[in-house]
Amino acid sequence: xxxxxxxxxxxxxxxxxxxxxxxxxxxxxxxxxxxxxxxxxxxxxxxxxxxxxxxxxxxxxxxxxxxxxxxxxxxxxxxxxxxxxxxxxxxxxxxxxxxxxxxxxxxxxxxxxxxxxxxxxxxxxxxxxxxxxxxxxxxxxxxxxxxxxxxxxxxxxxxxxxxxxxxxxxxxxxxxxxxxxxxxxxxxxxxxxxxxxxxxxxxxxxxxxxxxxxxxxxxxxxxxxxxxxxxxxxxxxxxxxxxxxxxxxxxxxxxxxxxxxxxxxxxxxxxxxxxxxxxxxxxxxxxxxxxxxxxxxxxxxx
Amino acid sequence: xxxxxxxxxxxxxxxxxxxxxxxxxxxxxxxxxxxxxxxxxxxxxxxxxxxxxxxxxxxxxxxxxxxxxxxxxxxxxxxxxxxxxxxxxxxxxxxxxxxxxxxxxxxxxxxxxxxxxxxxxxxxxxxxxxxxxxxxxxxxxxxxxxxxxxxxxxxxxxxxxxxxxxxxxxxxxxxxxxxxxxxxxxxxxxxxxxxxxxxxxxxxxxxxxxxxxxxxxxxxxxxxxxxxxxxxxxxxxxxxxxxxxxxxxxxxxxxxxxxxxxxxxxxxxxxxxxxxxxxxxxxxxxxxxxxxxxxxxxxxxxxxxxxxxxxxxxxxxxxxxxxxxxxxxxxxxxxxxxxxxxxxxxxxxxxxxxxxxxx
Numbered sequence: 001x002x003x004x005x006x007x008x009x010x011x012x013x014x015x016x017x018x019x020x021x022x023x024x025x026x027x028x029x030x031x032x033x034x035x036x037x038x039x040x041x042x043x044x045x046x047x048x049x050x051x052x053x054x055x056x057x058x059x060x061x062x063x064x065x066x067x068x069x070x071x072x073x074x075x076x077x078x079x080x081x082x083x084x085x086x087x088x089x090x091x092x093x094x095x096x097x098x099x100x101x102x103x104x105x106x107x108x109x110x111x112x113x114x115x116x117x118x119x120x121x122x123x124x125x126x127x128x129x130x131x132x133x134x135x136x137x138x139x140x141x142x143x144x145x146x147x148x149x150x151x152x153x154x155x156x157x158x159x160x161x162x163x164x165x166x167x168x169x170x171x172x173x174x175x176x177x178x179x180x181x182x183x184x185x186x187x188x189x190x191x192x193x194x195x196x197x198x199x200x201x202x203x204x205x206x207x208x209x210x211x212x213x214x215x216x217x218x219x220x221x222x223x224x225x226x227x228x229x230x231x232x233x234x235x236x237x238x239x240x241x242x243x244x245x246x247x248x249x250x251x252x253x254x255x256x257x258x259x260x261x262x263x264x265x266x267x268x269x270x271x272x273x274x275x276x277x278x279x280x281x282x283x284x285x286x287x288x289x290x291x292x293x294x295x296x297x298x299x300x301x302x
Numbered sequence: 303x304x305x306x307x308x309x310x311x312x313x314x315x316x317x318x319x320x321x322x323x324x325x326x327x328x329x330x331x332x333x334x335x336x337x338x339x340x341x342x343x344x345x346x347x348x349x350x351x352x353x354x355x356x357x358x359x360x361x362x363x364x365x366x367x368x369x370x371x372x373x374x375x376x377x378x379x380x381x382x383x384x385x386x387x388x389x390x391x392x393x394x395x396x397x398x399x400x401x402x403x404x405x406x407x408x409x410x411x412x413x414x415x416x417x418x419x420x421x422x423x424x425x426x427x428x429x430x431x432x433x434x435x436x437x438x439x440x441x442x443x444x445x446x447x448x449x450x451x452x453x454x455x456x457x458x459x460x461x462x463x464x465x466x467x468x469x470x471x472x473x474x475x476x477x478x479x480x481x482x483x484x485x486x487x488x489x490x491x492x493x494x495x496x497x498x499x500x501x502x503x504x505x506x507x508x509x510x511x512x513x514x515x516x517x518x519x520x521x522x523x524x525x526x527x528x529x530x531x532x533x534x535x536x537x538x539x540x541x542x543x544x545x546x547x548x549x550x551x552x553x554x555x556x557x558x559x560x561x562x563x564x565x566x567x568x569x570x571x572x573x574x575x576x577x578x579x580x581x582x583x584x585x586x587x588x589x590x591x592x593x594x595x596x597x598x599x600x601x602x603x604x605x606x607x608x609x610x611x612x613x614x615x616x617x618x619x620x621x622x623x624x625x626x627x628x629x630x631x632x633x634x635x636x637x638x639x640x641x642x643x644x645x646x647x648x649x650x651x652x653x654x655x656x657x658x659x660x661x
Contacts (some may be wrong), residue, residue, distance in 0.1 A: 020551050021626040023573040027566075029625040030575050033618050034566070037578040041561025045584070057480045062494045062563055069567050088632055094638050102650065109657050116660060 028077030035070035040064050151191035155207065158182050162214050171241020172219050173233040173268040173288050174250050176211055180296050181253045183207065192297060204297055211289040219285060226282045229275060233288050234268065247271075257295075264291035308338045309552050310545030314536075315344025315509075315529035316558020319583055321604045322350045324366045326577055327610025331359050333619055339548050341458035341489070341541040343528040345558075347508035350459065354492070355451035365445045367608075374604040401569030451501065452493055458544035459508040460487035460528030464517040470530060475542050487531025487538025507617060536564040546572050555617075556611070577618050579610060
């Protein structure tokens with residue numbers, strides 16, 4: 001603070017005279033004003049008589065001694081303050097070192113956490129990817145099982161109807177054709193379409209086996225016993241039992257067939273007078289069933 | 303820093319420059335300083351009496367401003383008589399040789415009338431009975447001597463054991479020239495005196511300038527202006543000793559002279575805050591300027607001394623407070639640092655445990 005700085009009563013520093021100030025602080029700060037006032041007074045005592053008077057009375061020397069004492073007190077106060085300040089600064093520096101040490105420790109810990117976080121994120125990504133794949137596989141598996149289940153249920157339901165005599169209004173081969181067509185356009189056919197290779201062949205074999213069994217049972221013949229195609233396999237049931245709407249439906253279903261590419265299906269659905277050349281005149285249930293299955297599911301596979 | 307603060311205020315003697323004390327008190331009031339004890343010499347004793355007898359610092363300042371304002375503006379003597387003399391006269395002191403002076407005045411007036419000479423106006427004022435029944439007496443009775451004084455701040459005044467006006471003056475002159483020193487002044491605790499009249503006598507004795515005023519008789523001993531004692535060290539004029547003995551741990555000392563020879567070095571264990579004038583207190587110039595400042599004042603001087611006392615106090619106390627505030631803030635910051643250390647250590651442990659679990 002220099003001499004020109006005006007201190008007003010509203011200044012913040014002046015709101016604190018409510019506790020005892022430290023003696024050395026008072027001596028240090030107040031000593032400046034004391035020494036300066038005496039210096040100012042001495043500066044006015046430069047005239048001849050004033051110097052003579054001050055020298056004679058010793059007042060000049062006393063003023064100078066007081067100024068010297070104030071300055072000495074000031075230096076001592078400054079030393080006290082400096083020591084105090086240095087100690088405080090040392091404590092602050094130690095605290096800063098401690099803070100710095102803590103910050104470094106925190107940095108190491110944060111680095112560890114970052115590594116851990118990155119590693120965790122990578123692991124989570126991998127886990128997520130694997131879970132997605134696994135879920136997709138499970139979804140596909142579930143869908144496949146569902147399709148298989150639906151296909152099996154469809155197969156059981158259709159053969160249940162056949163076994164219950166629902167198709168007895170049709171010829172023996174017509175029954176087989178109607179059953180195979182119903183399966184082809186339903187869940188069983190959908191399932192067979194998504195299959196390939198030996199799985200598809202296994203389903204078709206299963207179908208063929210069940211058809212052969214049911215067909216042999218309806219024809220009341222052994223599995224390998226051959227009957228006249230026209231006379232037995234394609235013969236209408238006895239009068240009264242014939243199901244003409246069913247025959248029409250079978251004919252409609254097989255209107256796509258032609259003797260060249262699907263001779264069995266053509267012969268069974270369209271019931272021509274002359275059998276296509278590829279259709280044997282005598283055939284077993286095995287031959288009829290496999291012929292129809294082969295043509296219908298081969299066509300659908302295409 | 304937690305020591306109970308007991309502040310003593312020393313009001314030095316200095317005649318009419320006592321107006322400076324009013325400014326000092328105004329500044330201390332604004333600084334929020336509580337004054338626990340006061341001591342004074344000469345005019346400082348009279349101002350101290352008004353301060354000690356007031357119920358509060360505000361009222362004391364109000365009364366002092368009123369008194370000093372009246373003295374400078376509305377004195378019934380119209381300032382023809384030196385103001386400091388009028389104050390003391392109003393307070394009940396009798397001028398030495400007043401009868402002879404009055405006779406001289408009357409003779410001078412009679413002679414002037416015969417010779418048709420116009421005399422100075424102040425002689426008219428003196429002829430009207432300047433020494434008695436002054437309106438100022440009313441103020442002094444109201445402010446200075448009252449029952450409130452016995453219940454007020456502890457007040458100490460310095461009294462000088464007088465050996466007669468001339469002897470006192472010779473001794474003071476010898477001390478001023480450094481040949482010898484005057485005997486130390488005595489310090490009286492005013493509240494210890496039960497008698498109102500005696501209390502008033504003591505206060506007036508402290509202000510009785512030798513030769514000009516008669517000394518006062520107390521207990522068979524005559525006393526005069528307390529500022530004469532311990533001349534070389536200003537022991538009597540700056541009565542700090544009774545305040546230190548009363549247990550004041552901070553003493554604010556006011557000086558009413560330029561380059562006061564009072565030294566804080568004589569009280570090495572005391573915490574002393576001196577209010578020294580930051581510019582000269584002298585207002586008069588020329589021969590006997592010091593005596594004219596001491597005894598007289600006018601409407602220009604009084605407000606300027608009050609203002610100077612106010613500014614000097616803010617300056618001197620403000621400098622100390624600024625330094626002390628920085629010390630306090632340093633201590634507070636160190637305490638805060640220590641206080642937060644425990645919390646930091648707990649945080650360290652928590653983090654360490656957490657990191658250990660992570661690893």
